[in-house]
Amino acid sequence: MLIHSAAQLLTLAGPPQRGQHLGSLSIIEDGAVLLEGERIAVVGPSPELLARYPDAPRLDASGKVVMPGFVDPHTHAIWGGDRAVEFELKLEGKTYLEILQSGGGILSTVTATRQASTASLIAQTRARLSQSFRHGTTTIEVKTGYGLDTDTELRMLDALLALHQEGPWEIIPTFLGAHAVAPEYKGDPQGYTDHICKVMLPALAQWWQAHQGEISQPFVDVFCETGAFDLEQSRQILTAAKQLGFPLKVHADEFDNLGGSSLAVSLGAASADHLVTTSAADIQALGRSDTVAVGLPGTPFGLAHQEYTPAKAILEAGGTLALASDLNPGTTWCENLQTTLAIACRYMKLTPAQAIAAATVNSAAALGMQDRLGTLEADKQADLLILDVPDYRHLGYRYGINLVHTVIKKGMTFPIMQELE
Amino acid sequence: MLIHSAAQLLTLAGPPQRGQHLGSLSIIEDGAVLLEGERIAVVGPSPELLARYPDAPRLDASGKVVMPGFVDPHTHAIWGGDRAVEFELKLEGKTYLEILQSGGGILSTVTATRQASTASLIAQTRARLSQSFRHGTTTIEVKTGYGLDTDTELRMLDALLALHQEGPWEIIPTFLGAHAVAPEYKGDPQGYTDHICKVMLPALAQWWQAHQGEISQPFVDVFCETGAFDLEQSRQILTAAKQLGFPLKVHADEFDNLGGSSLAVSLGAASADHLVTTSAADIQALGRSDTVAVGLPGTPFGLAHQEYTPAKAILEAGGTLALASDLNPGTTWCENLQTTLAIACRYMKLTPAQAIAAATVNSAAALGMQDRLGTLEADKQADLLILDVPDYRHLGYRYGINLVHTVIKKGMTFPIMQELE
Numbered sequence: 001m002l003i004h005s006a007a008q009l010l011t012l013a014g015p016p017q018r019g020q021h022l023g024s025l026s027i028i029e030d031g032a033v034l035l036e037g038e039r040i041a042v043v044g045p046s047p048e049l050l051a052r053y054p055d056a057p058r059l060d061a062s063g064k065v066v067m068p069g070f071v072d073p074h075t076h077a078i079w080g081g082d083r084a085v086e087f088e089l090k091l092e093g094k095t096y097l098e099i100l101q102s103g104g105g106i107l108s109t110v111t112a113t114r115q116a117s118t119a120s121l122i123a124q125t126r127a128r129l130s131q132s133f134r135h136g137t138t139t140i141e142v143k144t145g146y147g148l149d150t151d152t153e154l155r156m157l158d159a160l161l162a163l164h165q166e167g168p169w170e171i172i173p174t175f176l177g178a179h180a181v182a183p184e185y186k187g188d189p190q191g192y193t194d195h196i197c198k199v200m201l202p203a204l205a206q207w208w209q210a211h212q213g214e215i216s217q218p219f220v221d222v223f224c225e226t227g228a229f230d231l232e233q234s235r236q237i238l239t240a241a242k243q244l245g246f247p248l249k250v251h252a253d254e255f256d257n258l259g260g261s262s263l264a265v266s267l268g269a270a271s272a273d274h275l276v277t278t279s280a281a282d283i284q285a286l287g288r289s290d291t292v293a294v295g296l297p298g299t300p301f302g303l304a305h306q307e308y309t310p311a312k313a314i315l316e317a318g319g320t321l322a323l324a325s326d327l328n329p330g331t332t333w334c335e336n337l338q339t340t341l342a343i344a345c346r347y348m349k350l351t352p353a354q355a356i357a358a359a360t361v362n363s364a365a366a367l368g369m370q371d372r373l374g375t376l377e378a379d380k381q382a383d384l385l386i387l388d389v390p391d392y393r394h395l396g397y398r399y400g401i402n403l404v405h406t407v408i409k410k411g412m413t414f415p416i417m418q419e420l421e
Numbered sequence: 422m423l424i425h426s427a428a429q430l431l432t433l434a435g436p437p438q439r440g441q442h443l444g445s446l447s448i449i450e451d452g453a454v455l456l457e458g459e460r461i462a463v464v465g466p467s468p469e470l471l472a473r474y475p476d477a478p479r480l481d482a483s484g485k486v487v488m489p490g491f492v493d494p495h496t497h498a499i500w501g502g503d504r505a506v507e508f509e510l511k512l513e514g515k516t517y518l519e520i521l522q523s524g525g526g527i528l529s530t531v532t533a534t535r536q537a538s539t540a541s542l543i544a545q546t547r548a549r550l551s552q553s554f555r556h557g558t559t560t561i562e563v564k565t566g567y568g569l570d571t572d573t574e575l576r577m578l579d580a581l582l583a584l585h586q587e588g589p590w591e592i593i594p595t596f597l598g599a600h601a602v603a604p605e606y607k608g609d610p611q612g613y614t615d616h617i618c619k620v621m622l623p624a625l626a627q628w629w630q631a632h633q634g635e636i637s638q639p640f641v642d643v644f645c646e647t648g649a650f651d652l653e654q655s656r657q658i659l660t661a662a663k664q665l666g667f668p669l670k671v672h673a674d675e676f677d678n679l680g681g682s683s684l685a686v687s688l689g690a691a692s693a694d695h696l697v698t699t700s701a702a703d704i705q706a707l708g709r710s711d712t713v714a715v716g717l718p719g720t721p722f723g724l725a726h727q728e729y730t731p732a733k734a735i736l737e738a739g740g741t742l743a744l745a746s747d748l749n750p751g752t753t754w755c756e757n758l759q760t761t762l763a764i765a766c767r768y769m770k771l772t773p774a775q776a777i778a779a780a781t782v783n784s785a786a787a788l789g790m791q792d793r794l795g796t797l798e799a800d801k802q803a804d805l806l807i808l809d810v811p812d813y814r815h816l817g818y819r820y821g822i823n824l825v826h827t828v829i830k831k832g833m834t835f836p837i838m839q840e841l842e
Contacts, residue, residue: 301767351509
C-alpha cells in the first residue's frame with residue numbers, strides 16, 4: 001500500500017534523539033510511504049513514489065500528517081475495579097486514613113485484581129487497550145503489579161499474552177511484582193523482597209520459558225520509593241532479575257529521591273521512569289548513559305501536583321528523554337497519549353516536535369526496540385498514524401480529543417475517525 | 422422512546438444550584454426517562470416506567486450513566502486559521518514581540534477570520550461543533566469577536582445561524598465585537614468603543630430584527646481587561662446593548678481585576694466569566710446576585726498558569742458557579758467538556774458531582790435557559806447523554822478521552838461510541 005500526498009510526513013529517521021537533538025522530525029512535505037506486508041519498504045516524496053509504484057493500492061493523506069505510531073513505554077493498563085469513589089473522597093477533603101478505611105488506595109486495586117477472573121481482567125483491560133489504540137498508541141508496555149502474589153501476577157501475564165495475541169495492539173509486558181509491599185508482608189518489605197527474589201522471579205522465569213516467542217521478553221521493574229522498596233531492596237530485586245536474564249526498568253524519584261535512577265544506570269536498565277525529584281548527580285548519570293529517562297506528566301497532572309520531570313536539565317545533560325502515559329487507576333486514567341503530550345508541552349516545556357520524538361523514537365528506545373519501532377524508515381515495522389491535522393504542531397496545541405484519522409498497525413489499516421451521521 | 426435500566430440516572434432536578442448546594446445530582450438508580458418528541462415526558466424508576474409504558478420503543482442503558490447534555494456557556498468556537506506555529510514559538514522561548522512579528526496573537530486570528538469566506542468559516546467551525554457535540558455538549562454558546570468590524574462580525578453571526586439551523590447542535594450566539602480593540606483603532610480604545618456603540622450595536626439590532634425566531638437572541642459580551650476595554654468603556658458598551666434590549670455577559674478578571682464582575686452584577690448580566698483575579702468584594706457581589714459565575718479552567722491549563730477561578734470562595738459567598746470550555750485558538754483548543762471537568766476537579770477542587778452540576782443546570786442558567794435545559798425533568802428539552810461508565814464519578818476521574826456512548830438532542834439519537842472492528 002502506498003500512503004501518499006501527506007501534508008507532512010514525519011519520518012523521525014535516525015537513532016534515538018539524545019539531549020539537544022530531541023525534536024528532529026525529519027519532515028517530508030508532500031511525503032509518501034510504501035508498505036509491504038508488516039514492513040515499511042520505501043519512504044520519500046509523493047511525486048517520486050507515485051511514479052515509481054503506479055500499481056500499488058493507494059491511500060490519500062492529503063492535508064494530513066503521517067507519523068510513526070505512538071509507543072507508550074510505561075503503563076499499568078491491566079487492573080480490576082476502579083477508584084472513582086476514592087477520587088471524589090479526596091476532593092471532599094477526606095484524609096488518607098479515611099480513604100483507606102473506605103477501601104481506597106493501591107491495595108483496593110490489588111484486592112479487586114486478585115478477585116477478578118482472568119476472563120474479567122482481559123475484558124476490563126481490552127476496553128483500555130482499545131481506547132489507547134484508537135488514540136494512536138500502536139505499541140504499549142503494560143506492567144503487572146496489582147497481584148503482588150505469584151498466582152495473580154502470572155495470571156496478569158497470561159491475560160496480557162492473550163490480549164497481545166488478540167491484537168491489533170502490540171503489548172510489551174513488564175513484571176512489577178515489586179509495585180508495593182504485598183499485604184501478606186505488611187511492615188516487612190525485606191521479607192517480601194526476599195519472596196520476590198526467591199519465589200516470584202523464578203516463577204516468572206518458568207513462565208517465560210513456557211511462552212518464549214509468543215510475546216516479547218518481560219522487563220522486570222521495581223517501585224524504588226519511600227513506603228515501597230528502598231534502594232538496597234530495589235538493587236536485590238533488579239540484580240536477581242538480571243541474573244535470570246531479564247531486561248530492567250525502574251520507577252525512580254516519583255516522590256522521594258532514593259537514588260533509583262543511578263541504580264538503573266549502574267545495572268544497565270532500559271529506562272528510569274517518573275524522575276520528578278531526581279538529583280543533579282542522578283541527572284548527570286542518566287545523561288552519560290543509555291538508560292532512557294521516561295517522563296510521565298499525566299501523573300503530576302492527575303494528582304494536581306506542581307512538580308514535573310525536569311526535561312530541560314535532562315536534555316542539557318545529554319539524556320534520552322521519552323514520554324509515557326502511566327495509565328493507572330490511582331493517579332492518572334487517561335488512554336490518550338496525545339493529551340499526555342499536551343501536558344508535557346505545557347508543564348515540561350517541550351515543543352510539539354520534542355514531545356513527538358519523545359513518544360515515538362525515544363519511547364521505542366525505552367523498550368530497547370528502536371531498531372524495529374518508532375520511525376518511518378525502510379525495514380521498520382509498518383506502524384503509522386494518519387492525523388486529521390495539516391501540521392504536526394496541532395499535537396500539543398490541541399488537547400482532550402482524538403486527532404487520529406487512521407491507525408496502521410503491522411500494515412493493517414484501522415479507520416478511527418467517523419463522520420457524524 | 423423509553424431509556425431504561427440506567428445504573429445511575431442523574432436528574433439534577435430543581436433550580437440552579439447556589440453556593441454549597443452545588444453538586445445535588447438527584448440520582449435515580451435503575452432509572453428511566455420517557456421522551457416524547459423533543460421533550461422529556463416522565464422521569465422515574467425503571468420498573469415503574471417499564472410497566473407503565475410497555476409499548477414505548479426502548480433503549481437499554483444498563484450499566485451506564487444517563488444525564489442531561491452538557492451546556493457549554495462560553496466558547497469562541499468560530500474562527501479562521503489556527504495558531505499552532507505560535508504555540509510552538511512560545512515554547513521555544515520566543516518573546517511576545519517576536520511572536521507578533523511572526524504573525525501571532527489574537528490579531529492574526531482576526532486577519533484569518535476576515536479573509537475567510539463565510540462558507541469557509543462555516544466549514545472550519547462545523548468540525549469543532551461536531552467534536553464538541555460528540556463529546557456531549559448538546560448546547561453551545563459561541564461568540565463572535567474575531568471580526569472586529571461590522572461586516573465580519575455579522576458574517577460570523579450569519580455563519581452561526583446557518584450552523585445552528587443545520588444542527589444537530591444548538592447554538593446560542595453572543596456578539597463580542599468588544600473582544601479586542603480593532604486594528605483600525607489601534608491605541609484608541611475609546612474610539613472603537615464609540616464605534617461599537619454607535620455603529621456595530623445598531624447593526625446587530627438590525628440583524629436580530631431580521632432573524633428573530635430563527636435562533637435565540639444574541640448576548641452582548643465585553644472583554645473587560647487591561648489592554649482591551651477598561652471598566653468605563655465596558656460599561657458604555659454594555660449599557661448601550663442593554664438599551665437595545667440585549668442580554669449581557671462580561672469577560673471579567675482573567676488577568677487583572679478591573680471590577681468587571683461587579684459591573685456585570687450591577688447591569689444584571691446573565692454571567693461574569695473567567696474570574697481568576699476577582700476581588701473578595703466582587704465575589705461577595707456575585708454571591709448576592711443572579712449573575713452566574715463561569716469558571717473556564719481550560720484557559721489557565723492551556724496557558725500553564727497556576728491560578729484558577731476560586732471556586733471555594735464563590736461557593737461560600739453563595740454564588741452560582743458554572744463551567745465552560747472557553748474553546749478558542751489562542752489559549753485553549755479543547756472541544757471535550759469532559760476534560761474541562763477533569764481540570765476543574767483537580768485545579769478548582771470541585772468534586773465530580775459539583776463539576777457535573779456546574780456544566781449542566783448551572784451552565785444553562787449562565788445562558789438564562791434553566792427553564793428549558795440542564796436537567797432531566799418533565800417538560801424539559803430532551804437533551805441527554807448516555808455515558809459508557811457505571812458511575813458518574815468517572816467524569817473528572819478519567820480525562821482526555823470520550824466517555825459518551827450516545828447523545829440525544831431534542832429527542833433524536835446519535836450513537837457516538839463505535840466498537841473497534
